[in-house]
Amino acid sequence: GEDVEQSLFLSVREGDSSVINCTYTDSSSTYLYWYKQEPGAGLQLLTYIFSNMDMKQDQRLTVLLNKKDKHLSLRIADTQTGDSAIYFCAERAGTASKLTFGTGTRLQVTL
Amino acid sequence: DAGVIQSPRHEVTEMGQEVTLRCKPISGHNSLFWYRQTMMRGLELLIYFNNNVPIDDSGMPEDRFSAKMPNASFSTLKIQPSEPRDSAVYFCASSLQRDTLAYFGPGTRLTVT
Numbered sequence: 001g002e003d004v005e006q007s008l009f010l011s012v013r014e015g016d017s018s019v020i021n022c023t024y025t026d027s028s029s030t031y032l033y034w035y036k037q038e039p040g041a042g043l044q045l046l047t048y049i050f051s052n053m054d055m056k057q058d059q060r061l062t063v064l065l066n067k068k069d070k071h072l073s074l075r076i077a078d079t080q081t082g083d084s085a086i087y088f089c090a091e092r093a094g095t096a097s098k099l100t101f102g103t104g105t106r107l108q109v110t111l
Numbered sequence: 112d113a114g115v116i117q118s119p120r121h122e123v124t125e126m127g128q129e130v131t132l133r134c135k136p137i138s139g140h141n142s143l144f145w146y147r148q149t150m151m152r153g154l155e156l157l158i159y160f161n162n163n164v165p166i167d168d169s170g171m172p173e174d175r176f177s178a179k180m181p182n183a184s185f186s187t188l189k190i191q192p193s194e195p196r197d198s199a200v201y202f203c204a205s206s207l208q209r210d211t212l213a214y215f216g217p218g219t220r221l222t223v224t
Contacts, residue, residue, distance in 0.1 A: 035215075041217060041218075042115075042202060042215040042216055042217040042218050043202065043204075043215040044215070045212055045213070045214065045215075048212065088154065098144065098156050098159050098167065099144075099156070099213055100156070101146075101153065101154040102153075103153045104153060104154075
């Protein structure tokens with residue numbers, strides 16, 4: 001079955017880069033996603049990558065995918081205090097509609 | 112577009128009472144998902160619908176939980192009777208069936224005392 005794992009916590013200083021990592025087990029994953037959840041709010045889709053890509057960049061966000069190792073990462077350049085949130089990795093297998101989420105990584109940005 | 116709309120945003124109820132959570136998906140979306148988020152278990156998919164038809168309800172924890180989608184613009188998640196362990200944030204999300212992107216509502220925070 002599908003399993004998605006993330007580290008629970010990351011602390012970075014404002015202005016530094018953040019790298020949030022995720023591993024997944026389902027080799028049939030077709031799309032992988034990053035969502036952001038701020039306190040008391042819903043999940044906001046940040047970016048996604050198709051499984052035949054190895055990198056995608058969108059402004060301050062860079063997604064790297066190592067399909068062989070089933071490893072996904074999200075890099076946030078020039079991290080700001082407004083980036084403090086929980087970041088969820090999610091995968092979509094094959095043509096299924098549903099997403100399987102990781103446990104979430106809480107990013108804390110310090111001054 | 113208003114996005115996915117959920118109501119109520121907060122619900123506090125006593126054990127044994129019936130609870131109904133409501134969701135209006137984004138207009139034109141034909142897949143709808145109900146997720147539950149707790150500290151202990153993270154985000155769990157409860158059930159999802161394609162074209163108003165339940166496709167996978169294997170995540171529904173017990174018979175006390177039921178979900179309906181009578182039309183393309185409305186879904187309900189009902190818990191009867193509710194128990195304290197049902198306390199969680201319940202999210203609804205929608206997407207185009209063959210699209211990659213699922214959009215989440217703001218959630219309903221349920222507290223059962």
